[in-house]
Amino acid sequence: MKFTRRTILRGAMAAGAMTALPRMTFAANTLELGAARIDTLSDGNLILPMGFVSSDPAAKPILEEYGITGPQVEPPCNVTLYRDGTNTVLFDVGAGPDFMPTAGKIMEAMDALEVAPEDVTHVVFTHGHPDHLWGVLDDFDEPIFFNAAHMMGKDEFDYWRDPDTVNTIDDGRKTFAAGALRRLETLEDQIATFGDGEEILPGIAARMTPGHTPGHMSFEIRNGNSSAFVTGDAIVNHYLAFAAPAMASGSDQDPDLGAKTRVALLDQLASEKMPIIGFHLPEGGVGHVERKDDAYRYVPEA
Template sequence: MDINRRLLIAGLGGVVACGLPRTSLASTSARIGDMEILSVSDGNLVLPGAMYFDGLPKEEVDSIITPLNISKNQVEPPCNVTLLRYDDRVVLFDAGSGDGFMPSAGALIDSLDAIGVTPDDITNLVFTHGHPDHLWGVLDDFDDPVFTEAEHMMGQTEWDYWTDPETVNTIGEARASFAVGAARRLEAIEDRMTFFGDGEEVLPGIMAHASFGHTPGHMSFEVRSGSEALLIGGDAIGNHHIAFARPDWPSGSDQDPDLGAVTRARLLDKLSHDKITLLGFHLPNGGIGQVERQDTGYRFITEDM
């Protein structure tokens, strides 16, 4: 599979709160048959390292992250939004953060513009899950829908979870704002939404795979043409360090850490065994690469690694 990268330096997403220009990987592309798949940047998150590393064996964590120059104090995962073009369809997987989540994120519209795509060009908007960096970009600053020509699509289980009034009371204090924000945005786009379940072909050549754990209804998507395949993994495999080296360890980024670990191990085994390319939302270098089994775990391989 040919993978091409286009890097746009400073200024693509405007100026963030600290006054520094946002750098952005505008696009990383691959092809599956007649389908063009592009990873476009929504910027990056800035998160405490404790979300990934607290409660894990310190020495083993150090042995995994030190060679990768990853800080234990703060991590800055990229946000790679998938764009797929084929036939007369322009399909976007997730909507990015918009301007309401983190100042380091929210570059999606500028990144799309850099490759000649406008929000009105999107024919289908397919969600992996309802966390802010995947959903909040559906509305603009005036709370109007951004992707006005698109059919919006979400797994039924995920929709039911975020639209349940009890979710804000059960999700935990740290994520309560996620529930409030998701419910408000989903209500605004309800009349645009269609639903699907595990194993369904959501669009020709694109099959939904339940990958629950990160959220209760998280979905991944297998894009296939003949023997070629790519998995749009969302956050089911949420980083390129601990998640690969020790997929069995629970992750604080998952709402159900135990189920998330089971899902992660299953997906990594399938990806490595079947030689399926992975596009991960928070993986480096545009997020497109191969999964290779290594020692007791796996490693993520891109052309730049």
């Protein structure tokens, strides 16, 4: 298994022009997994109020230890790209242009790796939140990854596809439900669903990790003797989620279930020493879990 961290610099400049578009930087990690390759693609970042992290007073000293003292956080968004020579798989697709101006940058990141939308054979969703799903359609409500099969866990699909979800979800997430419903209605005939434990593609197994959303899925990828775990938002940050995994997270729709899932998952990942790819983890999102005292810490791969 080989890790490479790199910074990809891409700029747009007309030859001989007096002005140019701003240079953009996309941080990415690469993990060689047997004969396959995993890249993380930056979709930009979110800007979230601190309530999406935690409202527990016990969180404050942990946050301060990580230098987080302001009223908001700006988590990165890392889309996972898996290529095994046959399949080119995106795990989630980013936020698209309609969620936050700081996100929705996946197309620039793909261009930096010289991967075109038509090259993608499969789009696999961890869950239906905007920063993971909303980038699936273009301005004409056509699938951006038009050659790809689209896949989502059945429980997750059924939850967001239900027109009543917008009436039962909390007020702060009603736009999440409306946006997911519109996109999944458009894609309905093109989405295959799957259950916990299914091998959805050769070497890729679905793992139910609920709490963040009702049917949230993570994925264990194996190629040769190597493996890695795509966590989605089952582990949503590199500070509280590791240092206090049993603490309720404001980003989880079911905080108690989310904490239970997180505690069990971190124990498994630390025991198995399996590399992880986290959607909102720093420095490209590729690292591993280590035990620290009675909790854990996130270690980015060098």
